[in-house]
Amino acid sequence: MNGSFKDGKLRPPRLADQNKMSVRTRIASALALTLALSTHAATLPSDPMSVVQSLPPGGSPHWVWVNDFVFPHMTEGKAMLVDGDSGRFLGELDTGFGFSRVVLSHDGKVILSPETYFSRGTRGVRTDVVTLYDAAHLTAIAEIIIPPKRSSNMPMMADAELTDDGRFLLIYNFTPAQSITVVDARSRALVGEIETAGCALVYPTGPRSFFSICGDGKLLDVRLSSTGHAASSRRTGRIFDVATDPVTEKAVRVANTWYFVSFSGMIYPVTKGDAGLKLAPTWPLLTAAEKAQNWRPGGLQQLAAHAGLNRLYSIMHQGPIETHKDPGKEVWVYDLASHERVKKIAMKNDSGSIRVTQDAHPLLFSIFIGSNVLDVYDATSGDYLRSVDSIGTTPTLLVTAGPS
Amino acid sequence: MTWLDGLTEQSARSLAKRTSRRSLLASLGAMLVGASALPLLPIARGASAAENKAGTGQPDSRSAKQGKLDDPMSCDYWRHCAIDGYLCGCCGGSQNSCPPGTEMSAVTWVGTCHNPADGKDYVVSYNDCCGKSTCGRCLCNRNERDTPIYMPFESNDYNWCSGSSKANVAYHCSTARIVSVAR
Numbered sequence: 001m002n003g004s005f006k007d008g009k010l011r012p013p014r015l016a017d018q019n020k021m022s023v024r025t026r027i028a029s030a031l032a033l034t035l036a037l038s039t040h041a042a043t044l045p046s047d048p049m050s051v052v053q054s055l056p057p058g059g060s061p062h063w064v065w066v067n068d069f070v071f072p073h074m075t076e077g078k079a080m081l082v083d084g085d086s087g088r089f090l091g092e093l094d095t096g097f098g099f100s101r102v103v104l105s106h107d108g109k110v111i112l113s114p115e116t117y118f119s120r121g122t123r124g125v126r127t128d129v130v131t132l133y134d135a136a137h138l139t140a141i142a143e144i145i146i147p148p149k150r151s152s153n154m155p156m157m158a159d160a161e162l163t164d165d166g167r168f169l170l171i172y173n174f175t176p177a178q179s180i181t182v183v184d185a186r187s188r189a190l191v192g193e194i195e196t197a198g199c200a201l202v203y204p205t206g207p208r209s210f211f212s213i214c215g216d217g218k219l220l221d222v223r224l225s226s227t228g229h230a231a232s233s234r235r236t237g238r239i240f241d242v243a244t245d246p247v248t249e250k251a252v253r254v255a256n257t258w259y260f261v262s263f264s265g266m267i268y269p270v271t272k273g274d275a276g277l278k279l280a281p282t283w284p285l286l287t288a289a290e291k292a293q294n295w296r297p298g299g300l301q302q303l304a305a306h307a308g309l310n311r312l313y314s315i316m317h318q319g320p321i322e323t324h325k326d327p328g329k330e331v332w333v334y335d336l337a338s339h340e341r342v343k344k345i346a347m348k349n350d351s352g353s354i355r356v357t358q359d360a361h362p363l364l365f366s367i368f369i370g371s372n373v374l375d376v377y378d379a380t381s382g383d384y385l386r387s388v389d390s391i392g393t394t395p396t397l398l399v400t401a402g403p404s
Numbered sequence: 405m406t407w408l409d410g411l412t413e414q415s416a417r418s419l420a421k422r423t424s425r426r427s428l429l430a431s432l433g434a435m436l437v438g439a440s441a442l443p444l445l446p447i448a449r450g451a452s453a454a455e456n457k458a459g460t461g462q463p464d465s466r467s468a469k470q471g472k473l474d475d476p477m478s479c480d481y482w483r484h485c486a487i488d489g490y491l492c493g494c495c496g497g498s499q500n501s502c503p504p505g506t507e508m509s510a511v512t513w514v515g516t517c518h519n520p521a522d523g524k525d526y527v528v529s530y531n532d533c534c535g536k537s538t539c540g541r542c543l544c545n546r547n548e549r550d551t552p553i554y555m556p557f558e559s560n561d562y563n564w565c566s567g568s569s570k571a572n573v574a575y576h577c578s579t580a581r582i583v584s585v586a587r
Contacts, residue, residue, distance in 0.1 A: 074538065074574075098563065098573060122537050122574040152563035152573040153553055175566050176511050176556060200554040213554040242555060249552050322547045 068392035158201035301353035355398035486515025489578035494542030502533035534565030
């Protein structure tokens, strides 16, 4: 702008200033004026009505679903789709009361969402459903009514999972009686319920099997029939030391191994083999010196993994044991074969939830429930790439294609 | 610097340029409290700590009550050693009763708290009051001895408004009922 503010008034440019304008500047100004006049003369075409975007089939491995519980208004849960490469917000799903997370079909065409609704907002008849959304148009295409027992808890990936072949959706119930609802994703029908007394959550181990964690540190190893009913159910011996150093529920999976982490930072790998579930040798995330400095894993979705790189990612912070759910400003990266730490990533913002895409050029996504800024990193180098602001209200879990 | 310090600092930077200190604190407190409706969230702990940090000058009456071990409206009240949620005493109920029109959850998680007044330890049951939207007042989270949700009855990550007739599962606030002397 030519001119200046003085005493609160905009003063015009002085003649002396005008004389200082170069010939080049004057020519440019004249050209701009001509262009403006000719543009003014053109008439813009009318925009068409009712244009609604759709998403390209198959999507991108760098798309992430940010799930939001919306704590201040819990009837209004939602999931938001963001492109990690461009930072574009692509669309959202509205997912009801006490929302946990969406589950992606293996072919990428359908999004499955366990949801809860009341007939009168926060009161009236409670109805739990699995809503199926068309992944290209983000519209509801089917609804399966399930028992109104879906657990209402801090969102965890193990609240709902698909079997390895994508056929059956398994949903954790807590009333406080514990069970698993089974839904046939192919026929889009309720199969039934499997009792899991004393055991919580769902960790798939094959096309027809999963386990739950029991309060005594044992695992409930469940095998399904071809129709999705319980074919067998047996408890293992004690796997976890729940009395002195319990593992969190926030495990990640690479191939046939689920990696759990304890409050103090020990990794407990649980493998599924022909002989059933087995605990592989445990190993520490922390050296003795780091432990003495009170370094600790924490967060809501505190671990991530990349099968191709064979790496484990863990959010870390310093604090006493009661901070085991706190976010961190660092993500430490480990080689799953050697158990060596290969990298420390300094996070731009507090990180409570992380997720790594499973493609050959993976991204690391990070968000925190107390903020709503999605940060994107190169998962291989750890380099910060970009941030996407205003993603929901209280974002919880990050979901991309591939196993949890 | 703790994560909470970072959170408050970040929020403060964005607000400080356009608000007075008093309204800044009010806005920040409202934002943190508003972000924490369900019992037992890490963010709830943050909000609670933020109220402590803010100290005097907070327009919210809660702050004046912080630090009172014998005040049921205070997060530091001795019974609240393992609570996580909105204090029902601030929502129309009390430490052992629910606000009008809500319903007390039949099951819940427990803590063992020390009463400095008589020197005894008590088992305290944190029954939620259910059936209305979140109260939003006097958020308090103290997470000691919290367990993962596969050990439900010492876990504060569940919404305990479940299975009851009217409530099922809308969460409103939390009480802190004495069950018995701990043995």
